[in-house]
Amino acid sequence: MLLTVSGPPGAGKSTTVAALADTFGLEHVSGGDIFRELADERGLTAVEFNRLAEEDDQIDRDLDRRLRATALERDDLLLESRLAGWLAGDAADLRLWLDAPIEVRAARIAGREGKPTETALTETREREESEALRYREYYGIDIADLSIYDITLNTARWSESEVPDILTAAVEAYDPAADEGKYAVDGVSYDF
Numbered sequence: 001m002l003l004t005v006s007g008p009p010g011a012g013k014s015t016t017v018a019a020l021a022d023t024f025g026l027e028h029v030s031g032g033d034i035f036r037e038l039a040d041e042r043g044l045t046a047v048e049f050n051r052l053a054e055e056d057d058q059i060d061r062d063l064d065r066r067l068r069a070t071a072l073e074r075d076d077l078l079l080e081s082r083l084a085g086w087l088a089g090d091a092a093d094l095r096l097w098l099d100a101p102i103e104v105r106a107a108r109i110a111g112r113e114g115k116p117t118e119t120a121l122t123e124t125r126e127r128e129e130s131e132a133l134r135y136r137e138y139y140g141i142d143i144a145d146l147s148i149y150d151i152t153l154n155t156a157r158w159s160e161s162e163v164p165d166i167l168t169a170a171v172e173a174y175d176p177a178a179d180e181g182k183y184a185v186d187g188v189s190y191d192f
Contacts, residue, residue: 001026002077002091003171004084007098009124010105012155012163013080016098019164021078024171031067031081038063047123050130060134082131085148086141094174096167097149100156 001024005017014030021028038059039049053059064087071079071088079088085095100108106121113120135141146152151170155163 001093002071002075002079002088004071004088004092004095005078005080005098006082006084006096006149007155008082008102008105008128010108010120011098011100012108012160013098015160016155016164016167017078017080020167020171023164023168024076024078026076026078027074028078028080029067029070031063031079031084034063034066047127050127054130054134057134057138060138064139082143083135083139083141086139093176094151094171095149097146097152098155098163099152100154104156 003020003024003026005013005020007013009032013032017028017030020026035049036046039046042049042052044052049059064083067079067081067084068087068089071077071084072091079092081087085092085097088095102121102124106124107117109115109124110117110120132143135143151167153163153166158166
Protein backbone atom coordinates (compact mmCIF):
# COMPACT_ATOMS: atom_id res chain seq x y z
CA MET A 1 0.00 0.00 0.00
CA LEU A 2 1.21 3.51 -0.82
CA LEU A 3 -0.30 6.37 1.17
CA THR A 4 0.68 9.99 0.65
CA VAL A 5 0.20 12.71 3.24
CA SER A 6 0.60 16.33 2.25
CA GLY A 7 -0.25 19.69 3.71
CA PRO A 8 1.24 23.00 4.76
CA PRO A 9 3.70 23.49 7.64
CA GLY A 10 2.14 22.93 11.07
CA ALA A 11 -0.87 20.98 9.79
CA GLY A 12 -0.04 17.99 11.98
CA LYS A 13 1.47 15.76 9.32
CA SER A 14 4.37 14.42 11.40
CA THR A 15 2.20 13.43 14.33
CA THR A 16 -0.42 11.85 12.10
CA VAL A 17 1.90 9.94 9.77
CA ALA A 18 3.79 8.36 12.65
CA ALA A 19 0.52 6.85 13.88
CA LEU A 20 -0.65 5.82 10.39
CA ALA A 21 2.70 4.23 9.49
CA ASP A 22 2.64 2.27 12.74
CA THR A 23 -0.98 1.18 12.36
CA PHE A 24 -0.52 -0.10 8.80
CA GLY A 25 3.09 -1.29 9.09
CA LEU A 26 4.32 1.19 6.49
CA GLU A 27 7.78 2.65 6.07
CA HIS A 28 7.62 6.44 6.59
CA VAL A 29 9.62 8.71 4.30
CA SER A 30 9.37 12.45 5.04
CA GLY A 31 10.33 15.05 2.47
CA GLY A 32 10.31 17.69 5.21
CA ASP A 33 12.80 15.73 7.29
CA ILE A 34 15.09 15.37 4.28
CA PHE A 35 14.72 19.09 3.45
CA ARG A 36 15.55 20.11 7.06
CA GLU A 37 18.56 17.75 7.09
CA LEU A 38 19.85 19.34 3.89
CA ALA A 39 19.34 22.82 5.39
CA ASP A 40 21.09 21.81 8.60
CA GLU A 41 24.03 20.38 6.64
CA ARG A 42 24.50 23.86 5.17
CA GLY A 43 23.99 25.59 8.54
CA LEU A 44 20.71 27.17 7.39
CA THR A 45 17.20 27.37 8.81
CA ALA A 46 14.32 25.98 6.74
CA VAL A 47 13.31 29.57 5.82
CA GLU A 48 16.88 30.41 4.73
CA PHE A 49 17.11 27.16 2.78
CA ASN A 50 13.78 27.97 1.09
CA ARG A 51 15.27 31.30 -0.02
CA LEU A 52 18.34 29.50 -1.37
CA ALA A 53 16.06 27.06 -3.19
CA GLU A 54 14.42 30.04 -4.91
CA GLU A 55 17.81 30.79 -6.47
CA ASP A 56 18.92 27.19 -7.04
CA ASP A 57 16.17 25.02 -8.51
CA GLN A 58 18.35 21.88 -8.20
CA ILE A 59 17.57 21.78 -4.46
CA ASP A 60 13.87 21.16 -5.03
CA ARG A 61 14.29 19.13 -8.18
CA ASP A 62 16.75 16.70 -6.56
CA LEU A 63 14.56 16.27 -3.50
CA ASP A 64 11.41 15.78 -5.59
CA ARG A 65 13.09 13.27 -7.93
CA ARG A 66 14.30 11.28 -4.94
CA LEU A 67 10.82 11.25 -3.36
CA ARG A 68 9.13 10.30 -6.65
CA ALA A 69 11.56 7.41 -7.21
CA THR A 70 10.94 6.25 -3.65
CA ALA A 71 7.17 6.30 -4.23
CA LEU A 72 7.44 4.36 -7.47
CA GLU A 73 9.99 1.79 -6.31
CA ARG A 74 8.84 0.81 -2.82
CA ASP A 75 5.85 -1.02 -1.44
CA ASP A 76 4.22 -0.51 1.94
CA LEU A 77 5.19 3.13 2.12
CA LEU A 78 3.79 6.30 3.61
CA LEU A 79 5.26 9.25 1.72
CA GLU A 80 4.98 12.62 3.41
CA SER A 81 5.81 15.89 1.67
CA ARG A 82 4.10 18.98 0.39
CA LEU A 83 4.00 17.43 -3.10
CA ALA A 84 3.69 13.75 -2.11
CA GLY A 85 0.29 13.34 -3.76
CA TRP A 86 1.57 14.85 -6.99
CA LEU A 87 4.90 12.98 -6.87
CA ALA A 88 3.33 9.56 -6.33
CA GLY A 89 0.82 10.06 -9.13
CA ASP A 90 -1.32 7.04 -9.93
CA ALA A 91 0.95 4.79 -7.84
CA ALA A 92 -0.70 6.12 -4.66
CA ASP A 93 -3.54 4.11 -3.18
CA LEU A 94 -4.81 7.10 -1.23
CA ARG A 95 -3.74 10.75 -1.17
CA LEU A 96 -4.40 12.66 2.04
CA TRP A 97 -4.19 16.44 2.58
CA LEU A 98 -4.03 17.79 6.13
CA ASP A 99 -4.57 21.46 6.86
CA ALA A 100 -5.55 23.93 9.58
CA PRO A 101 -5.97 27.71 9.71
CA ILE A 102 -2.61 29.47 9.44
CA GLU A 103 -2.92 30.94 12.95
CA VAL A 104 -3.34 27.45 14.41
CA ARG A 105 -0.44 26.13 12.36
CA ALA A 106 1.80 29.05 13.38
CA ALA A 107 1.01 28.45 17.05
CA ARG A 108 1.93 24.77 16.65
CA ILE A 109 5.19 25.66 14.93
CA ALA A 110 6.00 28.29 17.56
CA GLY A 111 5.47 25.74 20.35
CA ARG A 112 7.51 23.10 18.57
CA GLU A 113 10.39 25.43 17.71
CA GLY A 114 10.32 27.63 20.83
CA LYS A 115 9.77 30.93 19.04
CA PRO A 116 7.15 33.68 19.26
CA THR A 117 3.92 32.93 17.42
CA GLU A 118 4.18 36.13 15.35
CA THR A 119 7.63 35.08 14.14
CA ALA A 120 6.33 31.63 13.23
CA LEU A 121 3.35 33.21 11.44
CA THR A 122 5.59 35.49 9.36
CA GLU A 123 8.04 32.69 8.53
CA THR A 124 5.22 30.28 7.65
CA ARG A 125 3.64 32.77 5.26
CA GLU A 126 7.01 33.44 3.62
CA ARG A 127 7.76 29.74 3.31
CA GLU A 128 4.37 28.93 1.80
CA GLU A 129 4.61 31.76 -0.71
CA SER A 130 8.11 30.66 -1.69
CA GLU A 131 7.10 27.03 -2.13
CA ALA A 132 3.93 27.85 -4.07
CA LEU A 133 5.93 30.02 -6.46
CA ARG A 134 8.54 27.32 -7.02
CA TYR A 135 6.01 24.49 -7.56
CA ARG A 136 4.18 26.58 -10.13
CA GLU A 137 7.40 27.65 -11.85
CA TYR A 138 9.12 24.25 -11.87
CA TYR A 139 6.21 21.90 -12.48
CA GLY A 140 3.12 23.97 -13.30
CA ILE A 141 1.51 22.72 -10.06
CA ASP A 142 -0.91 24.92 -8.14
CA ILE A 143 -0.40 23.67 -4.58
CA ALA A 144 -3.78 25.18 -3.65
CA ASP A 145 -5.48 22.75 -6.07
CA LEU A 146 -6.68 19.99 -3.76
CA SER A 147 -8.64 18.10 -6.43
CA ILE A 148 -6.12 15.24 -6.57
CA TYR A 149 -6.60 14.34 -2.91
CA ASP A 150 -8.94 11.60 -1.78
CA ILE A 151 -9.32 13.14 1.67
CA THR A 152 -8.75 16.69 2.92
CA LEU A 153 -8.99 17.20 6.67
CA ASN A 154 -8.91 20.30 8.85
CA THR A 155 -6.81 19.04 11.76
CA ALA A 156 -7.78 21.96 13.97
CA ARG A 157 -11.23 20.43 14.44
CA TRP A 158 -10.02 17.26 16.18
CA SER A 159 -7.43 16.36 18.79
CA GLU A 160 -3.97 15.07 18.00
CA SER A 161 -5.15 11.53 18.78
CA GLU A 162 -8.45 11.77 16.90
CA VAL A 163 -6.97 12.81 13.52
CA PRO A 164 -5.10 9.50 13.03
CA ASP A 165 -8.20 7.60 14.16
CA ILE A 166 -10.32 9.34 11.51
CA LEU A 167 -7.78 8.63 8.78
CA THR A 168 -7.25 5.05 9.93
CA ALA A 169 -10.98 4.42 9.58
CA ALA A 170 -10.92 5.91 6.07
CA VAL A 171 -7.93 3.82 4.98
CA GLU A 172 -9.46 0.65 6.41
CA ALA A 173 -12.70 1.36 4.52
CA TYR A 174 -10.88 1.90 1.22
CA ASP A 175 -11.41 -0.87 -1.34
CA PRO A 176 -8.79 -0.68 -4.10
CA ALA A 177 -10.71 -3.16 -6.27
CA ALA A 178 -13.65 -0.74 -6.45
CA ASP A 179 -11.30 2.01 -7.60
CA GLU A 180 -9.69 0.24 -10.59
CA GLY A 181 -9.24 2.65 -13.47
CA LYS A 182 -11.52 5.33 -12.04
CA TYR A 183 -8.92 7.88 -11.05
CA ALA A 184 -5.89 9.55 -12.52
CA VAL A 185 -4.00 12.63 -11.39
CA ASP A 186 -5.50 14.64 -14.27
CA GLY A 187 -3.79 13.12 -17.26
CA VAL A 188 -0.94 15.61 -17.08
CA SER A 189 2.63 14.39 -16.93
CA TYR A 190 4.85 16.33 -14.55
CA ASP A 191 8.59 16.46 -15.13
CA PHE A 192 10.10 15.74 -11.73
